[in-house]
Amino acid sequence: MPPVWSLRQSLPSDASWIAELRAQVMRPDLERLGRWDPVRVKQRFLTGFHPAHTFVIEVEASAVGAIAVRPESDEQWIEHFYLAPEYQGQGLGSAVLRHVLMAQHDHRPFRLNVLQGSPARRLYERNGFVHEHEDSIDVFLVAETDQKVVPSGTCSL
Template identity: 65%
Template sequence: MAELRAVVMRPDLERLGRYDPVHVRQRFLDAFVPENTRVIVVDGDDVGLVAVRREPDALWIEHFYLAPESQGRGIGAAVLAHLLADTDGTRPFRLNVLQASAARRLYERHGFVLESEDAVDVFMKADPSRA
């Protein structure tokens, strides 16, 4: 799982001048909570993972990675739609994505809007009524 994160995030992290092969894996391992994580399986193959952390004030999509060969096939959209449908209707979804990441367009198509940003991260939110 940490390796998938490193592979998926490498192009964006390199573009931002922030790629470190050890740190990118360690950051995942330090925050990994198995109970929050689901493996994405398509036709019997593991193609990605998604982790959602439930907090009192929000549902945080912490990790959402698809193997490069599985991107652009509608898998991410289907998984995200499924996640957004699994809500109690009271808490917004939140996530962060790297600046200029192609994934931002996916999130925007599913109702996420800019909450704040810095030089590296874009923090986004989808209200329960939009999710």
């Protein structure tokens, strides 16, 4: 059973710690792929950070992760979904992802990319995402909105 969690709208002041969390979470996969650059991994986040599309995941009033949903005309991109390592493997990621998928009352499919070999891919596939295509670094996944799973969580986007 995942811990009790909530989402709150991100603020511009959240950018720095989310960039740090991104670097921490992505480092093992980026090192395995020979792509680790501690400056670049943070800068890529900071360049593309949009507080209006980003939500902070909180447990007991402490920020433990983030998730962004970037709307496009024909699709919605799930981006910057990171959980602090001590909260991974407890069902929290699945609960947040299911909530986000259900909260968007929209016909557009969800898309995301995950690094090749990342264990996060299993999380997405368990929650309705299927392989779309891949390259040497990324695997692109899609979930149609009519394949959504039953919601879990008590917050709204």
